[in-house]
Amino acid sequence: MISSQLTTTSLRFEILGPVRAWRDGEEVDLGPARQRAVLARLLLSTGQPQTIPDIIAAVWGDELPGNPRNLVHKYVGGLRRALEPATTTSRTSQLLPLNANGYMLRADRRQVDLDNFTRTVSEGITLADIDLATARDRYNTAIGLWQGEAFGQLSGEFFAAERHRLAERLLTAHEDRIAIDLALGGHAEAAIEVTALLTGNPLREHLSVLLMTALYLSGRQADALRVFHDYRRNLVSELGIEPAQELQRVHRQILAGQPVRQITLSTGKTIEPAGRSSARADIGGAGRASKRHNPLCHLGPDISDFTGRERQVTEICSILAEPGDTPPVVVITGMAGVGKSALAIRAAHLMKSRFPGGQFYLNLRGMTSDPVQPAQAFQRLLRLLGSDGSEQVYTDDELGELYRTAVRGRMLTVLDDAADERQVRPLLSGAPTLITSRRRLAGLHGARIIELDTMAAEDALRMLSQIIGSDRTGADPRAAARILDHTEGLPLALRIAGARLVARPHWTLGQFADRLGDRERRLAELAHSDLEVRMALAATLHHLSQESTQAFLNLAAHGAHTFTAADAAGILGTDELEAADIIEELVDLRLVHVEHGQGTGRLAYRLRDLVRLFACGQAAAHQRHPQQPSSRSGPTFRRQGVLQSLQIS
Template sequence: MTVLVALNAGTTGTDPMVSDQYQVRLVGVPRIQLPGSDVAIGPAQRRAVFAALALRPGQVVPRDELVAAVWGDDAPAKVTGSVYTHISALRRVLDKIPAPSGQPVLTASRAGYCLTVPAERIDVFQFTRLLEDARRCGSLRDTDGERKALGEALAIWQDEPLAGVPGPAAATQRARLTELWLSAVERHAELRLADGRHEEVVAELAELVCDHPLRENMHRLLMLAMWQGGHADDALAVYRQAKQLIADAAGIEPGRALTEVYERIKAGERPSPRTCGPGARRQVQLPPRAQPFVGRAAERERIGQALAAVGRGRGGSLLVEGGPGTGKTALLLETVAAARAAGHTVLWSATDELAAMTSVDLVCTAAEANATAGVVDGLHQLDRCKSAVLALAAQAPTVIVADDCHWARDRIVRDLRDVLDAAAGLPLLVVLGARPYPRGAELQRVVRRIRAGGGCIELGPLSPGELHELGSAMLGRALTPDAVATAHRLTGGIPGYARSFLAVDGHARLGGRDHETGPVSAPGCQALVELITAQYSVLSAPTMRMLATAALLGGSVPRAALAVALDAAPGVLTEAIDEATTAGVIDADGDVMRFRIPVVREAFASRTPQSVRSVLHEELAARLARAGMAAELVGKLLLKAPGALVKDWVPDWLLASVAELGASAPSLATELLTRTIRQPFATEAQRAAMLAALTRILLPSRGLAGVGALPSARLQAAGGVVHPVRKIPVGTQ
């Protein structure tokens, strides 16, 4: 469906290509659609720049965010010039679109670039607006309006969105929009089944289930359509195929909703539009519960008390607060299960990270708990269903469980605050889950209010005992005390990290592993790296760069050394450290910043490819040495970059720093001296001086009585002339 909206401004000039009737098309290959023709954007990266701007219409997109969106972590050295080139080319294309004010459609400022195209002229925003209209109609039980809005939304979808557009931002948006489209297809199919149009549904879904084999709801709808059309045997075959696909891909059994349809068909029930359409039993797509769920006894008891209170007619609010991986969602899902077991009406809410919009699904009503599978959906956006939520609470004890509230727009949070105001006078419990960062101003007000009322539940790490229980349950064998202690140190006891680590049999590698090399560098741990980096992707580009550099420098980094390594202005570095501290990634202790959790440091270090890491270690070592930074830090970097030891500056630096190294890190000094002495470029004078320094470090550590074997072996390995210990003058010690 093509919608052309005329701007107030008239056509500019005489160029027939310039028009005030246009659409920005991001579904398919990005392009500008004019009456009778399409205007191409250009090559792939230019389309990626355009898409990144078009997905945030009317907003200034900073240059570093634009670079991250298009090039990700592999940005070329001269990426700024590439951005300017693409922006200049886009201006020539976009000159065909006059703005109402007569100003350029694409503007630039010191802050970044802005595409001043109204959102209603961009097809993906038309698509999401129509989906919102459909959801509103659904909440009002306006089936005709919902069907019409869904049909118009699906008519926009002619191809994959952002087709052929490279970059991480496009990939993320493609996945998000595709998920919205698939959900709309499924809902539209339900409405048509209610009208008895099963043949249309079979024709449409038979192909889609092959493309999306893990979407259980799509398999369920296809089974219902076949069943409604009198093809029960074909419907049972669809179930068997779906079961095999799900088992092969995920290693699990089909969910309750799909299995229930299978059992009804197998039992010989007769289908009808009522049992197949929107009034039929449907499964809300809650995240999977953590298996096993360990610990959090005090927190679960506190939530249990609140659930008991709402059952007695007393409402309230709780905040489950914690950083990434601390298990907020897992605890909220346990809350849902406990509330359902108590017979309360349960609403599950989750905020989408990219759209910052909140969906609300009716999980279970007390009246339906025994009569159905206990799950229906349908309330959707909070700002459009406040009255329905309050009406539910007026009828029976109701619990709203809202996850990822830190992403919610201020408008959504204001609606949530209105619900909190009403909770005091109703049997309504609101349980929120949120990270400490990021948070908007409205959410901060809500958090302060809940905290003042004593409703804040802060999630810390698991204890070693709880980690032992988790690991033993996951691996089917008990972890040794040493393994538990090491796993706890590496993961900080954070449940999400511990689960990912143990899932790849991480404890088999525990014991004796230095956290500087770390577990996430081992094969099979890429999922843990991706989990951690995705959780902190909200941080600004300067902060991410700071953390990646600090991770290469080590677990604890002096602020001065970090400033030298980044060549950053003090103000920029301070802002980055403050942001990372607020997000819980690091602790800034005076002049030293430390990663709170070793695996987080290793995940940030792994953002730099292994092939590049050695070169960066060498460059950082040289830069820090020239600036006179701590010898121990420079020495560790040199050992991480073996090629650096052949640089001609190393022997002189090492001899100048050996006294400091010998006092603070004698083993490091010994290793550096032993390796550097072997290098062919070292002069005889440098060799002699390094050999003498090595002797001074090795001998006092064992006294004169029994030092013959190891120092001689060390010196011999270093290529020096070995003298019996008894012949070494005392003064050289």
């Protein structure tokens, strides 16, 4: 399961348009308008308790009915029945609990379109300092969440005021996105969009600034000046005031034929626009331009259907862009198949313009039986730099010194699939570095660690839809939800599921979901070409001790979804401290997941379902074909060369 909690997996809410909700992929009947109004009031403050008087004031205003408190309780009960069909009382409700102050909506903010809008706009603001093309994508995503006027047809003073406030935020997002369009060279398209927005907001001064700038940068100086005079005439006649300084400054620049050197965003940040003589940038991505300026780009192609991970992408890009004397080192860590490599490559591509000296990629094969040694890594990197000294023989230390001398500060290195600190520490050259590893590599001094977990249900559905087409997932949302459930939000599993469905267009989603529903066959179904969930998990076994390998198999066979160290001690026949040490070795390699908030004061652990199925299959194979375990590296389980030359991390 992606999560067993109702409020984090199966529900989705919209208020940026008509008030709507979905449970398990199907739209829910939210009942009469007042009942939807109660939900809308709670969605405006997700996770925060709202007093019953506050709810009454929002829903009815001054037109109070008889016994409004009873009506609030009635409407909340109706929402519970619609959204939590198995829960009908305040005592058992996870989603809409009643407390002394009133009600609250206990949902994940990622399930609410307004919270997603706020978060995504914030990411766009942050990325405007780092990568304008990516910032534009974030603004487009945020704007695309709107399905009409906020709250739809809900009436009343409260919702009218909130509707106006949210419309202002949407318009501001449009303005910032258009400013970024101008900076990327999209002058003509920006002029068309601003003209449409000005029709509904004729006295919006910043829109006039943007339109004048767009026209001027398109070579239409006279039209830009005409916008100023029309706006000034309307402003004087309507309000009796003159335009503000920003508009007058742009007007003076256009009159003097001076270049427009900066455009101001809503936050006060300024960005530099592309001038009239500049080549038009590639709106939506600076890939072709950056390629011309990065002859030493060895990253390999970006993933065209990369989905989600917005927060992590923003965080990584922000870290890499931080000024300072110490080059940043970022470690992306998580379980097998969670998308560490894809995230690293995406972030590195987005930051290419920051590192014109080159971008280098090296697969360290840390989880295979043949990891790359530092000397091999130096030779490879030096060859990429064009200075490998192939006619001479160097010691490992000399190779390292050659590499550190050759590396320039404006380079970015991606070290993929690192085994541990010992493998990567010699390769840290003083240049910015992105590392992926199943271990956290906490021993690397100054490294910033980015934890990568499985995907939220919404992002997982988006990823599957991008691979197989939204028409296919939309045609059978229940089957799509079952596929998401069986793949547990693991990007590798989703990628394989999507590939198999694309390869077999005659399969229905229901047929494939039935195949995945067979636990005995699930891992066999999650294999396509060179992609296989079982292979990715099997690679980890090289790094387990004999005791931990056996413990891993025993814990999986026991079948408990969660367990403590004390539980494990009973299963493994050892004391609690030794069991805890063994479990932590499994945690380090992401075979066991740590569960928090159990209410007992003790850590609890969990084997994800795909991991459990893998372990049970390995144990059964080992019983059929027993073999002597090797030394510290633990026993080797083989299935058609599954542990050889693995490159999935």
